[in-house]
Amino acid sequence: MTRPRKRVHLAAHFPGVNNTTVWADPRSGSQIDFASFVHLARTAERGTFDFFFLAEGLRLRELKGRIHDLDVVGRPEALTVLSALAAVTDRLGLAGTVNATFNEPYELARRLSTLDHLSEGRAAWNVVTSSDAFTGENFRRGGYLDRADRYRRAGEFVELSRKLWDSWQPDALVADQDSGRFVRTGDVGAFRHQGEQFTVEGRFTLPRGPQRHPVIIQAGDSDEGREFAASAADVIFSRHGTLEDGRAFYADVKRRLARYGREPATLKIMPAATYALGDTEEEAAERAAEIRRLQVGPQTAIAFLEQVWGRDMSAVDPDGPLPDIEPNLADGVSQGRAAHGDRASLAAKWRTIADEKRLTVRELVIEVTGRQTFIGTPESVARQIDEHVQADAADGFILVPHLTPGGLDEFVDRVVPLLRERGVFRTEYTGGTLREHLELT
Template sequence: MSTQPKQVILGAYLGGVNHHTSWWHPEAGSQIDFGTFEHTARTAERGRFDFFFLAEGLALRERAGQIFDQDIIGRPDTFTVLASLAAVTEHLGLAGTINTTFNEPYELARQFASLDHLSGGRAAWNVVTSFDAFTGQNFRRGGFLDPADRYTRAEETLKATRALWDSWREDDIAADPATGRYLARPDAGAFAFHGSQFDISGRFTVPRSPQGRPVILQAGVSPQGRAFAAANADAIFSPYGKLPQAADFYRDIKARAVAAGRSADDIKILPSASFVLGDTEAEALEKYRTVQLEQVTGQTALVLLEQIWNRDLSGYDPEGPVPDIDPDPEAPPIIQGRAFVHQDRFATAERLRAVAAAKKLSLREAVIDQYERGALVGTPAQVADRIVSFVHGDGSDGFILGSHLVPWGLDEFVEKVVPLLQDRGVLRAEYTGTTLRDNLGIPVPRVNLEASTRH
């Protein structure tokens, strides 16, 4: 039996189109300059992180028909950025968020397989679906898919993409004994996939990737989302940064994975977290409060509540009470392009009012209190202890970390916290694997020849 302590998985995300990034900070860098992406990725690799994660926005968000003036505008193409980062990193995994609603399996399979080859086996795909017709206006398919249909299309997109990846086996390219030339076997790349969403066949152009298939990431909280992730994902983003909810989610996903015929270790649970460090705990807490006030300005607080109330709240004082009027779910959406995560507008509004009353908070303070994402705040030693305690308590298998200050914020974590994690034996001192799957401890998928798509 191994005596090595459970290892901590670390991912780095680059903050983008949301209020968590202090993009107006005088020390903040560009959100679209390649140097920003390069610095974040190189810093993460210097800290022996497992992967770099890139979110994506497919539409410029709007409020009442106008582009958010407090948002970052724009996001370069994911594949272009990740392919560029493959050239300036050697070990770091490269994870991109790509939508299944508006993309076809063939192009998805080809793009990710190409990235996996270019990076030497470091590609990962965060599988997401589209949530509204507003985003769909940018695409030929357009329109809106109901939640059940979104998951149906997502699952079939993933199955078709995997069929394409598996149309090449490791031994499909072999040397000709007579000439010494490398030749493909006659049926290499042949595929056929028939389903309710896709009816495709042909030959896939990219040989099997260095890690068999790119790593699959997914996020799902609903029963349908959890079932999809447990059956298909190699890692899932957890929305829970605090125990015991995180441990309950951890156990549920692992149990679902086993029920789907997988090993519990085949899927990793990773919540996102920000961090604020100080020489003392008091200093860290003071810095964190300053960061919160910078992130949630009065205007931002009103916009966040407008998504719940679906009303124009610009006439309310952010330093005054939470609105006592009810939400209006039947009105046209005032906020467009932001995923709605509140299942019940009325219950959410009532909870905000109750919290504000109980804690004697203003509208802005109530938003800061309720939108807090479980940041890691304290001295470097305290933050390292919290990470180890959380992971070893099966709240997660690691964290995806980001800073409010782009791209320089991650440097402080790498310089001050990473050495402590390495001293505790929970984070590698050097990379030992050659692929992202190696570093995550996720097995290479086996191709089921009996279920092969070749005909």
């Protein structure tokens, strides 16, 4: 029996927390002005995307003790921006990254519930964690959380948040027709929780949201992260964009769901994806190469090298060969970025690639940090996306354009109609909440 064709899910990521945005392009706009957020969100809604996604950092990144000016400086707080976007969009989901290490469940659950009410059921929370003492210096408790404890805290944080969102029973208050007032019929908002990470009790201030719980997104790729996603997440923001890696990741995470009593359809896997379009395959390939050259300029290439080598490499020629210098594994020069893991192995891998392909430093960084997931004509990109989804390499993709705020326009105008022609993408919204868009059961 032939399996029905899967529907493609799409979301839009507002770029800017890394070197994604091509600042040199004259079409590149502000990363702070509200008009930029509105433009990208409305483009995504015009394309009937599932949701709009904001990343966020809690401290300005530093390189060699100085603010790393290739990152965005001054990005507004995510949930505030999303609450404002709720007023200028109608159906688009609104997803924000909020850290579970440096926030408290009651306060954050209240803010997310507020967004869900204001947007009539379109809120989502990308749960991230941190064991970074550098980031923790911004907070009262500092870098107190051991790396091994970050998912234990996050798991209990999500569990407690759901308890708070459920603390109001659907019929806790009913309207009295004679007085016009609400009458209490049950225990309103009462909660009590005692766990390893949190001991709290009181009353939650908001009734259940339109979709009961905001959608939970998770992006961890470690074994602990995959297990956390299988137990608690609705969507995984994955980095596995190739067909082979995507299928392996997809099968691994979906297989874990059964131990938590979940069905595969209850978790959507949506890798980050970029794209480069052209009227011909050759034009698209040339455009992709040019985008990467602009994303990885000389200064960025040296910055990436320093992050892995843990040394000041400012004297290295980015257009010359990789220098014969061993990495400094004891120290690092970059703070506020996700850890590179085993830097010794990574440096050895980079050297092998550089030697085998005779690459300059800049060419090497372009090679190992390549981002264009889909390259081709609109027809071939639509086909590639569909093939990935039908092959169970993904349930859809979170698109990261290289321009702010207009980088999504071409995709919506040229690729989305072709996905609709293939019968795998909606022509209009049929539901009101984000859970309905994602077909979450």
